[in-house]
Amino acid sequence: MFAWSTLSSCTWITDKISNKVYSNLERPFESEAPSTFVAYPSSLETEAIIGGEGRGIDCSIPSLGDVAFKRPDGVSDIRLRFRQACVNHDFCYRHGFATYGYTQNDCDLALQESAFRLCRQIQREGGSDSKGELEAGTDPYSYCETEAKKVLLGVALGGAGSYKGPGRSTYFEYDPMPEHADNYLIARAMPQSTVTADPRDLGIRAFLFKRNSVTMVGEKETDPPTGTLIPLISDPVAFPNARMATPPQVLHGRSDAPLSSLARAGFTDTSLEVEMFHSSTGEKDAALKFESRRDVMQCKGANGVTDCDVSVSKFTQKGDEAEILSFTHRGSLGNGTGPKLLEHRLDPPLAYRTHGLDTQNVHNAYRFLVHDLLVEKDAQGNATHVLVLARGVGVDPGGHYLTDNSAKEFAKQVLVTRQGLGDGPDGATQRFMLDATEKNEPLSLVRVRGDGTSALIGVDWREEESERRDVNPRLRTWLLGPNGLPSEGKFVDLMPEARDCYMEIPPIIARFPQMDEAQIFLPRFTNARQRGLDMCATPDDVADPMLRFDVLLTRLRLDSSSGLQAVPDHGVTCDIDLAAQLNSPYASTIRDRANRSLPSTSGKALAPNSAAWNAAILDMSHRWRMSQVIASRRASASGEQAVALTVVFNGFTGMSLQLLFHVDPKRGLVFDRHAGGEQFVQSCRPSGVEKTADSNENSVKK
Known part of the structure; x- marks a missing residue:
């Protein structure tokens, strides 16, 4: 050797x-x-x-x-x-x-x-x-x-061969600076207090970012509902001040502008500008305009007011008002202090607090850059603490960061710094190590109960497809106690069905005021061949006109022994006829693209099973799989709050699908109906209900 x-x-x-x-x-x-x-x-x-x-x-x-x-x-x-x-x-x-x-x-x-x-x-x-x-x-x-x-x-x-393109890639936002993207769609569920009183409104706003312009699109149902959606489209608006067009985040406590983004000019500086999205919808159209706030992300220094040095940032809610949390890992440069956390209020300007996470110099502070900030919230959704995760950073017996650390255990342990927000003393900053590998790192902090009890959550599964078929996916969880310290990490098994492609599209964990327990949604799209033995490894390269959308529902329940369990509920299954969808007026661009890409006459109807028809069917199948899925609330005609799961069809929002549920005190979420889908969504039904000639969406197999 x-x-x-x-x-x-x-x-x-x-x-x-x-x-x-x-x-x-x-x-x-x-x-x-x-x-x-x-x-x-x-x-x-x-x-x-x-x-x-x-x-x-x-x-x-x-x-x-x-x-x-x-x-x-x-x-x-x-x-x-x-x-x-x-x-x-x-x-x-x-x-x-x-x-x-x-x-x-x-x-x-x-x-x-x-x-x-x-x-x-x-x-x-x-x-x-x-x-x-x-x-x-x-x-x-x-x-x-x-x-x-x-x-x-x-x-x-x-990682040779691991890139996923059409039909394999799935939707997940991760890039705060999508510099290389110039034509993509991002959707957000509007806070119910800001949506018009029109019960036909799906409550979803999609934003098409094309080059440096933004177009907003809303969707509403017909009256009575026919499955067809009516688009509400704004004119394209230039993104302000030649900043990098950045997707908005949902704000708390800002009814005038519930969506805002944090935009940089580029990689060459860390200055941030708040871009507030002012939107409205009418009976047939929509309007969008921007308000720029450069004054929010500025700090006072020895040389006067300058742009804050920001490494990671995000919006949150504190005291029922929107706030921006920012983290700088470069506090150690020049002033002998460690990384800092800042709280910025939107109003008034220069209203911010600085939290020095440690007074000790830290070398290799770049190790704080890997992870998103995790925000701990109370029962009302107000931020109380921020958790900063870093691998390869250690603490000494006095609880301070080590100036230098060999980081030999970086792949097995992660350091968590828990910083209280507001006017509390920084001396109360907590630091603790988690035994978490890179394979089950806690990327999320979730309120698992209505009283605000929170848990750090990661996913623990296998890399190889052959191994994933034999082992259930599971969550790795660490409950935070009343003192903020975590319990020993425990595994929470998901249902056996979850191994069948339900982790490819990112699962969503959501909380609704009518429910004490957090709800997990696990969606998937498959054709008949993919529902075979090796479905997840089977390429989606066959033009099968019948596509199935399934979603599994499960609740996170905190049992008497203070352990989390995943409690399965029923799911929902929808059958989608892609051949019928191809005839939708909103699919004209897809038809034209298929005609232009193959030897066919543009403008002609696509003959079934022709090369152009197959290409269009496959394109739509890929787009369903690549669609954004959103869990939210929607006001019903009676004024009650329904739970909505919306699939924003990739690239063409007029062909989106929304599932609507009500909350039953004993059964959890109960499926009521679907919105959208025109005539190509043939049926949606609770899982386990066999489709029959006289079945309807509210029928349940006895």
Whole structure:
């Protein structure tokens, strides 16, 4: 067996290969960090959307790839140093095409760019991980350029064949700066207090981002409902101030502008501008305009008022008002302090609080960049604490961050910093370690009960398709006690049916005021062939005109022994006739595309089973699978609040589908009817109900 010194001497070979295969990047002379993934809730009721397909997120560099990276003593594992870039790359490969239209090349280029910026961060901070550049004896740009190319080479080797394009990619928002996306659709459920009194309104607003313009689309039912949806479309509006067009987040307590985004000018600076979406709908159309707030994300410093240095940011609710939480990992630069958390109020300007998470200097603070901020809320939905997760960061016996940490256990443990919000003393900051691997990392913090009891939640499953067929997916959970400290991590098994493709589309965990328990929705789309023995591994490449939409329902119940259980409820099944959908007036663009892409006469009706017809059927099947799914509330004609699960059809909202439920005190969610779907949604029924000639949506098999 070769010694490490022998293997590491071969790095010149991989350096040369990487520099030959991959192109150079434009060198950024500023030191801004790459973007950190942010999970966007699509409604106020959404507690978590669990992306990643239950496969874990990490750097899939094979062990042999270690020889590509010369690793001096004290320098951490390459998989930790570039973990932030790898996490985004994993999400991009699994969800990038469906959500933003990202190609494999887009994902790989973003990985290379992020790895380059991370390398610059590491060298600038001067911690133990900066030894690589010092010993390399090259200029910092050339060194980091080569390192970034080798990361891309290693991930390409370890994750070969894992990119998911049409028919395999599923919808999950993760990119707070979709710089490479220029034609994509994002939808949000409007807070009920801001939706018009029209009970026909689905309560969903979709936003088409095309280049740097935004068009808003709402949908409402006919009266009486016929299945056809009436679109309410605004004129395209330019995104303000040439900022990067960024999807909105749902705000609490802002009836005048319930949607706002945090937009950067680009990667070259961290300045943020709040863009408030002012929208309205009429009987036949809609209107959209923007209000820009540059004054919100500014801070006072020695040189006066400047843009706040922001690494990660998100909106939340505090005291029934909207607030912005931002985190800077670069507090250690120049002032001898650790990372900081800031609370920004929208009004008045410069109203913010600063929380110093630690007074001790931290090297390698880039390790705080990997994870989204997790917000802990009370029963009313007001933010009380923020949890900051970091791998490779340790604490000393006094509870302070270690200045330098060897990070040997980074793949098995994650440090959690729990910071109280408001005027409480920063000395009450809590830090604790979780035994969580990269495969079941807690990406979500969920209120599992109406009293505000919360739990950190991750997914624990298998990577390989063959293994996933034999093992139920399960949740890894850590309940937070009254003192904020977590219980020992426990596994919560999901129902056996969940292994049959129900984790490919991200499950949604939501809370509704009529229910004490959190509700999990597990959706999937399959054709007959995919419902066979190896359904999840079967490519969706056959033009089957019959598609099935299923959703499993389960509740998270906290039992008497203070343990969580997943309690299955019934599900809902809908049959979709794609051949009938192809005749929808909203499918004209799909028909035209199929005609233009194959030897056919544009404008003619597509002959069944022709090449163009098959292409159009397959396109619609892919679009259903890539559609955004939203759990929310919707006001009924009687004024009662129904629970709605909306499938926003990818690219064409007029063909969307909404399932409506009422809450039964004993049975949980009970399916009532569907909205939309014209005549191509043939039936929707509770799972286990066999379709018969006289069956209807409210029939239940006895």
